[in-house]
Amino acid sequence: MLAKDAYKELEDVLGPENISEEPGVLDGYAWQPALNLGREAWIPRPEAVVLPETTEEVQGIIKICNKHKVKFKAFSTGWAAWGGPGEQGVVQIDLRRMNRILEIDAKNMYAVVEPYVCAAQLQAEAMKKGLNCHIIGAGPNTSPLANTTSGWGYGWTGLFTGFSGRNPLGVEWVLPDGEILRLGSIGSDAGWISGDGPGPSLRGIMRGWGGAQGGLGVFTKCAIKLYPWPAGPKEPRFKGIITDIKTTDVPKTHKVYFLFSPSYEKYADLAYEIGNSEIGYVHCKGAFGAMFGLLAPRAMRKMLASPAIRTITRAFQHMTLFMLAAHTDRELKYQEKVLKKIASETNGIALDASVFPFHQMFWWGVVRSIFPAMVFRPGGDFLTSMGSNVAYDCAVNQAKEGEKIKREFIDKGVFLEDLADCTWGGIYEGTSNWGHLEEIGMFDRRKTEPDGRFEYMDATNKAAIDKSLGYGLSSLGEGYYKIFGPLMHDYHIWQAKIKQAFDPNNTSDGSFYIPPIDELED
Amino acid sequence: MSLQDLQRDMAGCSRCSQCKWVPMLQIKSWRFAKVCPSIDRYNLHAYSGSGKMIIGTSLLEGRSELNDNITEIIYKCQLCGACQVSCQAYRDDIDLADVLLELRAKCVEEGFVIPEHLEMIDSMKREDNPMGMLKRDRGDWAKGLDIPNINNQKVDVLFHAGCRYSYDEDLQDITRTAVMILKNAGIDVGIAGNDESCCGGRAYEIGYQGEMKNYAEDMASRVRASGAKILVTPCSDCYYTFKYLYPKNNLDLGVKVLHITEYVDSLIKEGVIRPEKDIPLKVTYHDPCHLGRRGEVYKEWEGEDKLLRPVRYKQSGKLGVYDPPRDIIKAISGIDFVEMERIREYSWCCGAGGGVLEAFPDFSAWTATERIEEAKATGAEAIVTACPWCERVFIDAIKKNGDSIKVYDVMELLNLSLGGR
Numbered sequence: 001m002l003a004k005d006a007y008k009e010l011e012d013v014l015g016p017e018n019i020s021e022e023p024g025v026l027d028g029y030a031w032q033p034a035l036n037l038g039r040e041a042w043i044p045r046p047e048a049v050v051l052p053e054t055t056e057e058v059q060g061i062i063k064i065c066n067k068h069k070v071k072f073k074a075f076s077t078g079w080a081a082w083g084g085p086g087e088q089g090v091v092q093i094d095l096r097r098m099n100r101i102l103e104i105d106a107k108n109m110y111a112v113v114e115p116y117v118c119a120a121q122l123q124a125e126a127m128k129k130g131l132n133c134h135i136i137g138a139g140p141n142t143s144p145l146a147n148t149t150s151g152w153g154y155g156w157t158g159l160f161t162g163f164s165g166r167n168p169l170g171v172e173w174v175l176p177d178g179e180i181l182r183l184g185s186i187g188s189d190a191g192w193i194s195g196d197g198p199g200p201s202l203r204g205i206m207r208g209w210g211g212a213q214g215g216l217g218v219f220t221k222c223a224i225k226l227y228p229w230p231a232g233p234k235e236p237r238f239k240g241i242i243t244d245i246k247t248t249d250v251p252k253t254h255k256v257y258f259l260f261s262p263s264y265e266k267y268a269d270l271a272y273e274i275g276n277s278e279i280g281y282v283h284c285k286g287a288f289g290a291m292f293g294l295l296a297p298r299a300m301r302k303m304l305a306s307p308a309i310r311t312i313t314r315a316f317q318h319m320t321l322f323m324l325a326a327h328t329d330r331e332l333k334y335q336e337k338v339l340k341k342i343a344s345e346t347n348g349i350a351l352d353a354s355v356f357p358f359h360q361m362f363w364w365g366v367v368r369s370i371f372p373a374m375v376f377r378p379g380g381d382f383l384t385s386m387g388s389n390v391a392y393d394c395a396v397n398q399a400k401e402g403e404k405i406k407r408e409f410i411d412k413g414v415f416l417e418d419l420a421d422c423t424w425g426g427i428y429e430g431t432s433n434w435g436h437l438e439e440i441g442m443f444d445r446r447k448t449e450p451d452g453r454f455e456y457m458d459a460t461n462k463a464a465i466d467k468s469l470g471y472g473l474s475s476l477g478e479g480y481y482k483i484f485g486p487l488m489h490d491y492h493i494w495q496a497k498i499k500q501a502f503d504p505n506n507t508s509d510g511s512f513y514i515p516p517i518d519e520l521e522d
Numbered sequence: 523m524s525l526q527d528l529q530r531d532m533a534g535c536s537r538c539s540q541c542k543w544v545p546m547l548q549i550k551s552w553r554f555a556k557v558c559p560s561i562d563r564y565n566l567h568a569y570s571g572s573g574k575m576i577i578g579t580s581l582l583e584g585r586s587e588l589n590d591n592i593t594e595i596i597y598k599c600q601l602c603g604a605c606q607v608s609c610q611a612y613r614d615d616i617d618l619a620d621v622l623l624e625l626r627a628k629c630v631e632e633g634f635v636i637p638e639h640l641e642m643i644d645s646m647k648r649e650d651n652p653m654g655m656l657k658r659d660r661g662d663w664a665k666g667l668d669i670p671n672i673n674n675q676k677v678d679v680l681f682h683a684g685c686r687y688s689y690d691e692d693l694q695d696i697t698r699t700a701v702m703i704l705k706n707a708g709i710d711v712g713i714a715g716n717d718e719s720c721c722g723g724r725a726y727e728i729g730y731q732g733e734m735k736n737y738a739e740d741m742a743s744r745v746r747a748s749g750a751k752i753l754v755t756p757c758s759d760c761y762y763t764f765k766y767l768y769p770k771n772n773l774d775l776g777v778k779v780l781h782i783t784e785y786v787d788s789l790i791k792e793g794v795i796r797p798e799k800d801i802p803l804k805v806t807y808h809d810p811c812h813l814g815r816r817g818e819v820y821k822e823w824e825g826e827d828k829l830l831r832p833v834r835y836k837q838s839g840k841l842g843v844y845d846p847p848r849d850i851i852k853a854i855s856g857i858d859f860v861e862m863e864r865i866r867e868y869s870w871c872c873g874a875g876g877g878v879l880e881a882f883p884d885f886s887a888w889t890a891t892e893r894i895e896e897a898k899a900t901g902a903e904a905i906v907t908a909c910p911w912c913e914r915v916f917i918d919a920i921k922k923n924g925d926s927i928k929v930y931d932v933m934e935l936l937n938l939s940l941g942g943r
C-alpha cells in the first residue's frame with residue numbers, strides 16, 4: 001500500500017475522485033490477459049491508480065513519485081500487459097481524462113492529440129476534413145499517441161501511411177524526473193508541424209524502434225501525421241455493427257481486392273512490384289484460415305477438421321488483401337490496370353471484391369481496422385511472434401519459418417487450427433519495400449496451460465536468431481533484450497544508458513523496456 | 523444463475539475496453555464516441571463493463587472483498603446493456619449484461635444494499651410499485667376513459683401501463699393517449715385498473731431477484747383472467763421484463779407480448795390507423811435501452827463453452843425494437859426526422875435505469891444531459907422516445923438546464939397527427 005503521506009499528496013493534486021487504492025478497483029488494472037506472457041492473466045496489482053487531466057497534473061504525480069521513490073506506469077487506453085505494472089509497488093497512471101483532439105491542421109495534415117483519444121475518434125474527425133490517419137492492427141480502440149510515441153504497430157494502411165514510428169511530429173513529454181520536454185518545433189514555440197526541429201530532435205531516444213512501452217516517462221500531447229482520404233466520404237453512415245455492415249457510401253473510386261499468389265516467392269514479388277509502382281492504399285497479408293476463423297469460428301472448427309478441406313483451403317494460403325483508393329475514376333483505372341498487370345506477371349489472380357455483397361463490410365472494416373481485434377473470437381486470446389521490420393523477402397522467410405513452428409504447436413493443441421497461416425503484416429511506405437509478417441496463434445487461456453505458449457515464443461525467437469531473421473515482436477517480451485542485445489550491437493547497453501540518464505531515480509517502471517545501466521551491469 | 527456460473531465469461535475479458543466505446547465501425551465523431559455512462563462519468567476502469575467483470579473475477583478468486591465502495595461502483599450503472607453490444611461485436615462467449623445482474627444479486631445476498639433500493643423494495647411489497655405510491659390509486663389514470671376492466675369482461679388485448687405511466691402525473695396523458703389510440707382503432711382493449719401491479723423487473727435489476735417471481739405469477743394470472751391474446755405495454759422496462767427476464771427465469775406469460783409501438787406500427791401498416799394531420803417538426807428519436815438492445819427476446823442455450831454457441835443465441839441487441847417507433851414517426855407527414863449519432867444497438871442511455879434514478883439522481887441527470895446534447899446537435903426541435911423512464915429524466919434534465927428542446931412520446935406525436943391535442 002502507498003504511504004499515507006504520498007497518497008495524500010497525490011490526492012491533493014488530483015482530488016479524491018481521481019485516485020483510488022481500493023483493491024477491487026486496482027484489480028481492474030491488474031487484469032491484463034492480452035499479450036501477457038505470464039502464467040496467469042493477472043499482473044502485479046498497482047499500489048494506487050491516479051487519473052490526471054492535465055500535463056501539470058502528470059508532472060505533479062511524477063514529482064511526488066520521485067520524492068517518495070515510488071515507481072509509476074502510465075497507459076492510455078490500457079490494453080495489453082505492458083501497459084500495467086511489471087512489478088510490485090507501482091502507481092498506475094490512467095490517462096483516460098486526457099482525451100482531447102486539440103487541433104486538426106488540415107492544410108499541414110496533422111492532428112494534435114492527447115493520450116486517450118482513440119484512433120476511431122481521430123479518424124472520424126480527420127475524415128470530415130478529407131484526411132485519414134494510420135490505425136495500428138490492434139485496432140481503432142487504441143491510442144494513436146501511445147503507438148506513435150511508445151509502441152510498435154502497423155495497420156492496414158501501412159503501405160500508404162507507414163508504421164507507427166513514422167507518424168509522430170511535435171511531442172510533449174513529461175520525463176521520468178518530472179521535467180517537461182517538448183520535442184521538435186513545439187520545443188521552439190514554432191508549432192507542432194515538425195518532430196525534428198527547430199527544437200530538440202530526440203525521436204530515436206523517445207521511441208527507437210519499438211518504443212519504451214511506458215518505461216521512460218509520460219507522453220501527454222503528440223502531433224500525428226494525417227494522410228489523404230481520396231474521394232472518401234466525410235461522414236460515412238452505416239447500418240450494422242460489424243460483419244452486418246451495410247452502406248451506400250463506398251466511393252466508386254475505392255475497391256478491395258483479394259490477390260492470390262501461387263507461392264510465397266510470388267507473393268513477395270507481387271508485394272515488391274506493388275511497392276515499386278506506388279499504387280494502393282492497403283496492402284496486407286491475407287490469411288484464409290484465420291480470416292475464416294475470425295468471421296465464422298464455429299464453422300472453421302468443424303470444416304478444418306477435414307483433411308480434404310484443409311488441403312483445398314491451403315491453395316489460398318498466399319493471399320494479399322489489397323485496397324485501392326483513388327481521387328478520380330481515371331486514377332482508379334490506372335491503378336487497376338497496373339495491379340492486374342503485376343498480378344499477371346507474378347502468376348497471380350486479382351479478384352475484384354467490389355462485385356460481392358460483402359464488399360461494403362470489407363471496405364469499411366479495413367479502413368477502420370476492425371478485423372484484427374476479431375482474433376479474440378475463435379478462442380478468446382492470442383499471442384504473436386516474429387515480425388521484424390525488414391526487407392520483405394526476409395519477412396517472407398520469417399513467415400515460412402513461423403508457419404512451420406506454429407504447425408507443431410497447433411498439432412500439440414497449444415493453438416487453435418488456422419491452417420498455420422502467417423496472419424498479419426504487409427509492406428510499408430511503397431518503394432521502401434520493407435515490411436513485416438508476424439505469426440499469430442489463437443488460443444483459449446481458460447483451457448490451456450501456458451507452458452506451450454512459452455515454448456512457442458522460445459522456438460520462434462530461436463529461429464529468428466539461428467536464421468538471422470531479425471529483431472521482431474517476440475523480442476519485445478520482458479527481458480528478451482538479454483538474448484537479442486548481444487547479437488545486435490549491444491543496443492540494450494545504449495538503451496540502459498538512456499534510461500539512466502533520463503530517469504536518475506528509476507521511477508518510471510521499465511519492466512517492459514530496460515533497467516538503468518547500473519542495474520543492468522549488476 | 524449465479525456469478526459463479528459466469529466465471530468463464532468473466533475470465534474471458536481481454537480488457538480491450540471495447541465496452542467503453544460505441545462499436546468501432548459506428549464511431550462518427552470525437553464527441554459522441556463513448557457508449558457507457560458509468561465509465562464516462564467516473565473514469566476508473568472498475569466502472570466499465572470490463573472493470574465489473576474483473577471485480578467479479580477478483581471476488582470469486584478471493585483477491586478482494588465486497589464493501590460499500592465496490593457496491594456503489596456496481597450500482598452506478600444503468601444496466602443499459604451498451605457494453606454488451608460493443609463487447610459482443612468481437613466476442614461470442616461473454617454475456618456481460620448477465621454478469622452485471624449477478625453482481626447485484628451477490629451484493630444483496632451478502633447484505634450490501636443501497637438504502638434507496640430498500641425503499642423501492644419496501645414499496646413494492648406494500649403497494650406493488652417501486653415508486654412509493656398507493657396501490658388504490660394505480661388505476662386513476664384511466665378515469666373517465668371508459669376502457670373495459672378485465673375484472674369485469676374478457677378482452678382481446680390487455681394493456682399493461684406499468685408503474686411510471688400509471689403514477690407519474692406528468693406522463694399520464696401519454697398513457698391515456700396510448701390506450702385511446704387503440705380503442706379508437708377499434709381494438710378490444712382492456713386494463714387491470716387498480717389490480718395491475720409492477721412487473722417486478724426493477725426488483726430483479728437491483729439485485730432482489732427472488733422478488734420478481736411473485737409479480738410474474740400475478741401478471742400471468744391477470745393475463746389468463748383477461749382472456750387476452752396480446753399483452754401490450756407502453757413501458758419499455760416492462761417490455762424487457764416480459765421478453766427477457768421472465769423467460770430467463772422460466773416464467774411464461776402464455777401470451778404474445780408487444781410494445782405499444784410495435785402494435786400501433788402494425789395497425790398503421792394495415793391501414794387501421796391513419797395519421798393525417800401535418801406536424802411540421804424536426805425530431806430525433808431516442809432508443810430506450812430496454813426496448814432496443816435489451817428488448818431482445820431471451821434465447822436459452824445449454825452448453826459449457828460459449829465459444830461454440832451459435833451466433834443466433836447471442837443477446838447482441840440486433841433483434842431489439844428499433845424500426846416500429848421510427849416507422850410511426852416517419853408515417854406522420856410534415857415531420858423532419860433526423861438521427862443522432864448513437865442509435866439503435868449502440869444508443870446512449872437516458873440515465874434512468876437500473877435503480878440509478880432513485881439512488882444516484884445526479885448521475886442519472888448527467889447521463890440524460892449527455893443525450894439531450896446529442897439530440898440538440900442534430901438540430902432537432904424535439905426528442906421523441908417510447909419509454910416513461912426516459913421521458914421523465916429528459917423532461918427534468920431539460921428543465922434543470924434551461925433547454926428548449928421538447929420531449930414527446932411516439933404516441934403523443936401520433937396522436938397530434940390523428941387530430942388529438
